[in-house]
Amino acid sequence: MTAIQGVVSEEGADRKMPPGVIVGGPVVDAKLRESYALLGIIYAGSVAAVIWTIMQGIGWAEIAVFVGMFGLTMFGMGAGMHRLLVHRSFRCGPVVRAFFCAIATMAVQGSILKWVAHHRRHHLYTDKPGDAHSPYYDGVGNRHVSFVKGMLHAQGGWVFDHVATDGEYYAKDILADPIAMFFVRTRWVWYGMSAVFIPGAIGYAVGGFHTMMGCVLFSGLLRVYLSITATSLVNSVCHSDGRYGYRRFELNDGTTNELVISFLTLGEGLHNNHHRFPRDAYISHAWYEFDMTGLIILGLGKLGLVHDVFDGSGRASTVATGETSRAGS
Numbered sequence: 001m002t003a004i005q006g007v008v009s010e011e012g013a014d015r016k017m018p019p020g021v022i023v024g025g026p027v028v029d030a031k032l033r034e035s036y037a038l039l040g041i042i043y044a045g046s047v048a049a050v051i052w053t054i055m056q057g058i059g060w061a062e063i064a065v066f067v068g069m070f071g072l073t074m075f076g077m078g079a080g081m082h083r084l085l086v087h088r089s090f091r092c093g094p095v096v097r098a099f100f101c102a103i104a105t106m107a108v109q110g111s112i113l114k115w116v117a118h119h120r121r122h123h124l125y126t127d128k129p130g131d132a133h134s135p136y137y138d139g140v141g142n143r144h145v146s147f148v149k150g151m152l153h154a155q156g157g158w159v160f161d162h163v164a165t166d167g168e169y170y171a172k173d174i175l176a177d178p179i180a181m182f183f184v185r186t187r188w189v190w191y192g193m194s195a196v197f198i199p200g201a202i203g204y205a206v207g208g209f210h211t212m213m214g215c216v217l218f219s220g221l222l223r224v225y226l227s228i229t230a231t232s233l234v235n236s237v238c239h240s241d242g243r244y245g246y247r248r249f250e251l252n253d254g255t256t257n258e259l260v261i262s263f264l265t266l267g268e269g270l271h272n273n274h275h276r277f278p279r280d281a282y283i284s285h286a287w288y289e290f291d292m293t294g295l296i297i298l299g300l301g302k303l304g305l306v307h308d309v310f311d312g313s314g315r316a317s318t319v320a321t322g323e324t325s326r327a328g329s
């Protein structure tokens with residue numbers, strides 16, 4: 001019996017939703033309006049980007065801005081949104097915290113308040129009724145009718161379901177944090193900076209109007225779409241119960257480590273490791289498990305820019321003393 005079959009038989013038909021899950025009503029309506037507005041712009045922009053790329057072509061400037069912004073915002077999601085704001089894997093001063101909040105919001109994956117609340121609910125009810133985005137249960141705790149439908153729900157369908165997560169229940173610390181709440185209130189400014197204004201300004205400075213258009217479409221809007229897609233693979237493929245990737249730890253959920261997704265997400269695809277040690281700042285447990293985000297956090301710790309870097313599994317300390325590189329050579 002796989003881990004997930006075990007979960008299903010334990011849970012049976014228990015569809016009672018846990019606290020902090022809002023089904024229907026004005027909060028859900030507001031969530032849906034924002035999801036449709038934001039993703040509508042990103043989808044339309046991505047289609048325009050593909051047409052522009054075919055018709056007009058792109059050059060080194062567009063590719064360089066794409067890679068730079070992809071790396072910055074993926075690190076913002078992994079280090080800022082996920083490891084700092086959700087799991088408190090490390091601490092930092094107000095200026096560095098504000099920087100992490102900015103690049104986390106620039107990942108264009110919803111506000112800090114929503115992301116943190118959803119993700120804490122995901123950890124509390126992983127692949128059980130109550131999970132925000134599981135391949136096994138929908139938003140109201142019904143078993144998905146097929147594996148494919150479950151994967152589509154986890155990959156992105158959950159953003160459009162009629163369920164929301166109560167920030168008052170799951171993210172009181174964020175609500176009480178003036179720095180994080182500043183970025184929650186001004187989130188559309190940071191979405192615009194990421195998807196339009198920063199790529200556009202660099203493009204204009206480098207090559208004028210034509211390069212500006214290519215950078216906004218290809219390096220801005222299409223890049224945001226592709227980075228959201230890569231991140232969402234963690235919710236779907238990295239919860240596939242071992243169908244894709246491998247399980248280092250036998251947990252009562254469907255989590256797996258998947259190395260291609262780890263590469264694309266700078267480490268987040270080591271998701272079985274992460275569910276075993278959720279608070280660790282560095283989540284690689286072998287030389288071939290590439291956790292770029294964790295390595296940068298360890299580096300920032302050495303520079304004194306972050307501190308109290310959490311290391312429950314003892315892996316980060318072996319990297320700090322060089323044992324991992326010796327073991328891998």
Ligand SMILES: [Zn+2]
Binds near residue numbers: 126235239255271275
């Ligand atoms: Zn997960």
Ligand SMILES: [Zn+2]
Binds near residue numbers: 086119274278
């Ligand atoms: Zn997590």
